[in-house]
Amino acid sequence: MKRDLIKKLTDISGRENVLISDEDRICYSFDATGRTGIPDIVVKPKVADDVSEIVKIAHKEGIPIVPRGAGTGFAGGSIPIHGGIALVMTDMNHLVDLDGENMIAVVEPGMVTYNFQQEVEKRGLFYPPDPASLKVCTIGGNAGTCAGGPRAIKYGVTRDYILGLDVVLPYGEMLHTGVRTAKGVVGYDLTRLMVGSEGTLGVITRLNVRLIPLPEAIKTALAVFKKIDDASNSISKIIASRILPSSLEFMDQAAIGCVENYIHAGLPRDAEAILLIEVDGDEISVERQIAKIGEICSHSGAGEVRIAKNDTEREFLWNARRAVSPALGHLAPTKINEDITVPRNRVPDIIRRLKQISEKYRLNIVNFGHAGDGNIHVNIMTDRRNEEEMKRADEAVGEIFKATLELKGTISGEHGIGITKSRYIKDELGETGIEVTKRIKRVFDPNNIMNPGKILDHM
Numbered sequence: 001m002k003r004d005l006i007k008k009l010t011d012i013s014g015r016e017n018v019l020i021s022d023e024d025r026i027c028y029s030f031d032a033t034g035r036t037g038i039p040d041i042v043v044k045p046k047v048a049d050d051v052s053e054i055v056k057i058a059h060k061e062g063i064p065i066v067p068r069g070a071g072t073g074f075a076g077g078s079i080p081i082h083g084g085i086a087l088v089m090t091d092m093n094h095l096v097d098l099d100g101e102n103m104i105a106v107v108e109p110g111m112v113t114y115n116f117q118q119e120v121e122k123r124g125l126f127y128p129p130d131p132a133s134l135k136v137c138t139i140g141g142n143a144g145t146c147a148g149g150p151r152a153i154k155y156g157v158t159r160d161y162i163l164g165l166d167v168v169l170p171y172g173e174m175l176h177t178g179v180r181t182a183k184g185v186v187g188y189d190l191t192r193l194m195v196g197s198e199g200t201l202g203v204i205t206r207l208n209v210r211l212i213p214l215p216e217a218i219k220t221a222l223a224v225f226k227k228i229d230d231a232s233n234s235i236s237k238i239i240a241s242r243i244l245p246s247s248l249e250f251m252d253q254a255a256i257g258c259v260e261n262y263i264h265a266g267l268p269r270d271a272e273a274i275l276l277i278e279v280d281g282d283e284i285s286v287e288r289q290i291a292k293i294g295e296i297c298s299h300s301g302a303g304e305v306r307i308a309k310n311d312t313e314r315e316f317l318w319n320a321r322r323a324v325s326p327a328l329g330h331l332a333p334t335k336i337n338e339d340i341t342v343p344r345n346r347v348p349d350i351i352r353r354l355k356q357i358s359e360k361y362r363l364n365i366v367n368f369g370h371a372g373d374g375n376i377h378v379n380i381m382t383d384r385r386n387e388e389e390m391k392r393a394d395e396a397v398g399e400i401f402k403a404t405l406e407l408k409g410t411i412s413g414e415h416g417i418g419i420t421k422s423r424y425i426k427d428e429l430g431e432t433g434i435e436v437t438k439r440i441k442r443v444f445d446p447n448n449i450m451n452p453g454k455i456l457d458h459m
């Protein structure tokens with residue numbers, strides 16, 4: 001990058017917040033996909049006005065801007081595939097306001113999701129979206145991807161809690177969207193458009209977040225199944241019983257084995273599947289609901305149903321669930337991770353299809369995820385250096401997406417499109433959907449400087 005540009009950026013953000021060494025740039029060149037793209041420069045702004053000034057320079061010079069939170073994304077959204085400025089938002093991490101009376105928080109995008117949740121829970125309030133990466137990912141990154149998590153089955157996803165945003169647009173001007181009230185319908189819903197736009201329309205610098213009362217009690221159960229079909233059928237039966245769990249998570253045998261090798265959590269290796277089920281609400285109803293769920297699982301073939309007796313046991317079960325993703329790294333060097341979602345009652349169908357695809361392409365596929373909302377994380381474990389296997393994996397991905405769409409599902413429930421799925425989105429959106437998406441992008445960003453190459457691989 002030219003010296004005068006580096007100087008301009010340093011003048012705005014301060015020398016210590018502008019990184020140009022190879023080592024530093026490499027640190028911001030990848031996300032959880034393991035793919036890479038090295039930025040020309042890394043800038044870590046502290047305030048929204050600086051973001052605006054940086055974007056104005058990028059716009060004038062035609063330099064790509066790549067907004068970045070913690071870089072835990074599973075779609076390559078924060079990878080600077082065309083170089084440019086990696087705009088790292090992690091230093092803008094303050095809780096600006098916590099308005100208990102109106103149950104609204106105002107927060108900067110770099111705040112770690114877990115830290116935000118802890119702060120609001122101290123006031124008896126609740127921010128439900130809980131991606132398994134919550135101890136590292138940022139709330140701005142969550143808005144960028146519209147992150148979900150285990151609690152989505154009952155409480156919805158990030159977009160359901162974002163009331164309004166401050167966004168620096170690709171020309172550098174500041175847009176305020178939405179409201180700081182419980183509701184509001186003035187104009188188009190630009191907040192919803194921004195949430196999940198993966199940094200392609202602007203840089204989020206502040207979020208108005210809706211909070212709800214913290215549930216009084218939680219009960220968690222682990223159900224162990226010898227047969228995977230029994231686990232899939234239990235999911236449908238639990239939902240059909242009119243109990244809405246706050247989480248209903250699924251792990252297949254390969255996922256269980258991985259976790260056991262990784263953290264020795266005491267999960268039964270001989271089980272074909274386990275379900276981790278949680279209910280929340282008032283003390284009496286959670287006791288009744290978890291007992292009923294236990295009965296349903298037992299009648300559907302669960303060999304064992306363990307109910308966590310206290311918070312320590314509950315946290316232990318969740319640690320096992322959250323360990324799946326990192327544990328997979330020990331199985332094979334390359335993980336192709338998809339997060340397809342089907343209507344809940346089609347979970348048994350997609351599980352069967354995934355088994356057939358795994359056999360047909362001779363691939364090791366590990367499945368786990370948020371089965372209660374039909375969101376299955378499908379992990380093809382392979383090795384990038386094995387070209388022949390990678391080709392089979394690529395064909396398998398195409399077939400997995402085809403099966404998902406045939407079952408009236410979606411190719412991404414929460415991870416987003418980034419660079420990993422852009423070639424498939426036409427199959428879901430159709431010609432008109434793609435054309436409208438391109439037009440929207442052109443309205444916001446005609447020079448294509450804001451995270452270019454993401455979602456749409458070309459404009």
Ligand SMILES: Cc1cc2nc3c(=O)[nH]c(=O)nc-3n(C[C@H](O)[C@H](O)[C@H](O)COP(=O)(O)OP(=O)(O)OC[C@H]3O[C@@H](n4cnc5c(N)ncnc54)[C@H](O)[C@@H]3O)c2cc1C
Nearest residue numbers: 069070071072073077132138140141142144147148199204
């Ligand atoms: C172990 C593990 C478990 C995970 N579990 C889940 C899960 O349960 N549910 C789930 O949904 N995801 C999950 N993820 C994926 C990931 O954590 C989420 O996508 C998360 O929202 C990314 O947040 P981040 O701060 O790391 O953002 P990044 O990865 O840095 O960025 C993600 C996207 O948001 C954009 N972005 C970031 N900040 C801003 C901003 N301020 N303004 C505009 N755009 C911005 C980026 O450009 C990029 O496109 C998991 C990842 C890992 C590694």
